[in-house]
Amino acid sequence: MNLATWNVNSLAVRLPQLLDWLAAQATADQPIDALVLQETKLVDEKFPHAELQAAGWQARCFGQRTYNGVALITPIGAATEGVLHNIPGFDDEQARVIAGTLPSAGGAVRVVGAYFPNGQAPGSDKFAYKMRWLEALTAWIGDELQTHERLVLMGDFNIAPEDRDVHDPVAWAGQIHCTPEERAWFGRLVSLGLVDAFRLFEQPPKSWSWWDYRNLAFRKNQGLRIDHILVSEALRPRVVSCHIDKLPRKNERPSDHAPVVVTLGETAT
């Protein structure tokens, strides 16, 4: 089972690259079973269901105009149950979370796709909103784990959890994505019984999932690892691999984020 997350920074612009990438995974014998998208920036009425269907995909979407917007994409015919939009009980005008339950030979997997708030800068109103949102998300994921032992939380966290996830930890110290407050919330999420799938494996040093469009950052490999896949302890034995796919970032008109992929085996090892 291959699960992935990708912040596409406008699905209207990135749809051709999305379809190319999905096709390439299948060609590479790593067909995607579920992909969560962030920053679709589309109201649901404008979501490109027809184009995706023509390529063999179905989508659940939860969007808004201009900003944010998330989606859950699965192969046509795959069952998706218990679809949910945003954090229950947390009043939010911003479309940031979509969840669904996927059947699997090893037991159903609860998939939560999330676009965490950026937070702009410590001390700002947007940072305060990020803190409130993180508190609500953490409480809700704790609840979800009570009813869904096999759970995957993935998306654009807008948090670089450790200094090794930052190209220049000195320059970024205390800056947005790297503050102690944000990292503490990442730690609380992990403490619920989740594990960062990427760090279960030896990875190339200087592995990032986001590079600023400015400053030739991708060419210089100056980025952050802020897109993550956390799996519950029950799924941990099934994690076979996890990697960041930099290839789409080399395209013309790329998203500023790269997809992250996790492979779950059917049986415990």
Add this chain to the structure above:
DNA sequence: ATGTCACCTGGTAGGTGA
């Protein structure tokens, strides 16, 4: 080098968010 990209408004540029 505060050096880009995407979106909006209200236009043929400027503001916002990331």
